[in-house]
Amino acid sequence: MILSVFGLLGSVVLGLSAIAVIRTLALRKTPGKPGPSQDPPVIADEIVQEAALHLAQAVALRTIAHERMDETDSAPFHVLHALLRKFYPRMHGRLEIIDAGPRNLLFRWKGADESLLPALLAAHQDVVPASDADQWTFPPFSSTIESGYVWGRGSFDAKGQLIAICEAVEQLLAAGFSPERTWYIAFGCDEEIRGSAGAARMASLFTAMGIRFSFVLDEGGVVAQRFLSALDRPIAVVGIAEKGDVQLTLSCTKAGGHSSSPENPTALALIGKAAWRIESRHTVVRLTVPVRHMIRTLGVHAPFPLALVLLNLWLTKPIVMRIFSKNPAMNALIRSTCTVTMAKGSEAPNVVPTVATATVNVRILPGVSAEQMVARIGRRIADKRIVVKIEEDSRRSVASPIDSAPFAHICRAIATIFPSSIPTPYLMTGGTDALWYEQLSDCVYRFTPAMMDSGELKRMHNRDERFAIANMEKAMQFYMALIMTDRSA
Numbered sequence: 191m192i193l194s195v196f197g198l199l200g201s202v203v204l205g206l207s208a209i210a211v212i213r214t215l216a217l218r219k220t221p222g223k224p225g226p227s228q229d230p231p232v233i234a235d236e237i238v239q240e241a242a243l244h245l246a247q248a249v250a251l252r253t254i255a256h257e258r259m260d261e262t263d264s265a266p267f268h269v270l271h272a273l274l275r276k277f278y279p280r281m282h283g284r285l286e287i288i289d290a291g292p293r294n295l296l297f298r299w300k301g302a303d304e305s306l307l308p309a310l311l312a313a314h315q316d317v318v319p320a321s322d323a324d325q326w327t328f329p330p331f332s333s334t335i336e337s338g339y340v341w342g343r344g345s346f347d348a349k350g351q352l353i354a355i356c357e358a359v360e361q362l363l364a365a366g367f368s369p370e371r372t373w374y375i376a377f378g379c380d381e382e383i384r385g386s387a388g389a390a391r392m393a394s395l396f397t398a399m400g401i402r403f404s405f406v407l408d409e410g411g412v413v414a415q416r417f418l419s420a421l422d423r424p425i426a427v428v429g430i431a432e433k434g435d436v437q438l439t440l441s442c443t444k445a446g447g448h449s450s451s452p453e454n455p456t457a458l459a460l461i462g463k464a465a466w467r468i469e470s471r472h473t474v475v476r477l478t479v480p481v482r483h484m485i486r487t488l489g490v491h492a493p494f495p496l497a498l499v500l501l502n503l504w505l506t507k508p509i510v511m512r513i514f515s516k517n518p519a520m521n522a523l524i525r526s527t528c529t530v531t532m533a534k535g536s537e538a539p540n541v542v543p544t545v546a547t548a549t550v551n552v553r554i555l556p557g558v559s560a561e562q563m564v565a566r567i568g569r570r571i572a573d574k575r576i577v578v579k580i581e582e583d584s585r586r587s588v589a590s591p592i593d594s595a596p597f598a599h600i601c602r603a604i605a606t607i608f609p610s611s612i613p614t615p616y617l618m619t620g621g622t623d624a625l626w627y628e629q630l631s632d633c634v635y636r637f638t639p640a641m642m643d644s645g646e647l648k649r650m651h652n653r654d655e656r657f658a659i660a661n662m663e664k665a666m667q668f669y670m671a672l673i674m675t676d677r678s679a
């Protein structure tokens with residue numbers, strides 16, 4: 191009897207393994223290559239070096255967007271606009287400049303074929319502050335070029351991209367190129383504070399003009415090196431959707447008084463306990479469409495044992511989810527994450543607060559509502575003295591298709607400039623201006639044409655942000671290839 195049970199179990203395991211192997215082999219037969227790539231555009235070295243100088247001068251400008259708009263200084267934005275006019279005379283002479291409100295920059299490059307829907311390239315001018323300036327290797331707002339990098343706040347996010355787009359257009363115009371399709375180029379002024387004066391305003395303008403886009407390409411995923419240790423090729427991750435951004439407030443009200451005769455625990459201690467409960471365990475796993483696409487694409491290109499695991503989620507999902515959970519960047523792809531970022535008690539060291547509060551920043555997966563998160567967090571805290579309130583909620587992103595002509599076109603440009611990389615759809619874990627443009631196109635993609643490893647990734651919104659001059663060349667080539675080879679998207 192025992193033998194027959196083991197025999198049965200053995201047969202089941204063997205049967206499942208055989209199905210997994212057959213399925214893996216079948217899926218790997220059709221890897222969905224982006225198609226024949228062309229030779230990358232050739233850019234003279236002195237042009238690339240000059241582009242790096244342009245970027246360094248743009249980085250020196252403190253185009254910081256503040257939460258309170260009246261605190262934002264417009265002057266550095268206007269100096270940036272003047273610099274761009276000086277650096278890119280053809281672009282400013284030949285393209286139409288559309289008034290899109292203070293600090294925004296919007297260009298229209300008219301194409302020959304008006305029957306084609308226009309496309310939109312986007313980047314942002316604003317940067318986050320650098321409050322730890324004294325700890326940077328080079329001052330964050332200096333024009334430092336050193337060791338093959340342009341250093342400073344905003345060099346990667348996203349002035350490198352902005353300058354690369356302008357350089358590409360200028361080079362194409364210098365070569366006498368004129369596009370088939372009309373291209374719009376939008377540089378928002380406040381992406382880092384959710385884009386309401388920048389991308390949102392320009393999106394409204396496009397709506398009022400009755401414009402729909404064939405596709406939109408904004409900042410986003412990079413060509414990530416050493417993403418998975420078992421994968422020896424870089425992966426070029428193209429965001430086809432992004433996570434939402436929800437601010438919650440936890441509050442607790444309790445008798446205050448003098449700290450010499452406290453009634454413990456205080457409201458702030460209860461907030462602390464609630465905060466710890468929120469962060470001490472992962473939220474539930476949810477495999478969204480972009481992440482399913484990503485796992486499948488990686489599986490098609492991975493070495494066989496890893497491919498077997500990635501291409502058979504029906505059997506291996508717990509293993510794959512465990513791998514993802516171990517790395518914070520990958521964990522953020524499969525879960526809504528909750529992070530306690532601010533807390534407040536009383537105004538003095540010897541005063542017990544009557545009200546204590548904490549802010550929880552939730553990066554929420556597409557398809558999950560803020561109310562669902564509040565209910566989950568409430569169950570996790572399990573303390574009726576803590577009130578959870580939604581302060582802000584972003585709109586939810588809708589995944590763009592990966593079987594569209596624009597996605598194939600972007601992947602072809604990636605294959606041209608980064609031939610060893612695997613173009614891969616994915617879910618952006620951070621927010622971008624692209625969210626505002628989703629209302630204008632079914633095909634909204636997020637990709638920054640630059641190589642980056644995890645060490646470089648840590649510099650984003652952090653000290654010693656930098657942009658490699660080698661990346662400047664790649665980014666310029668990418669945008670040139672994208673515009674030049676655009677036919678059917």
Ligand SMILES: [Zn+2]
Nearest residue numbers: 347348381409
């Ligand atoms: Zn950015």
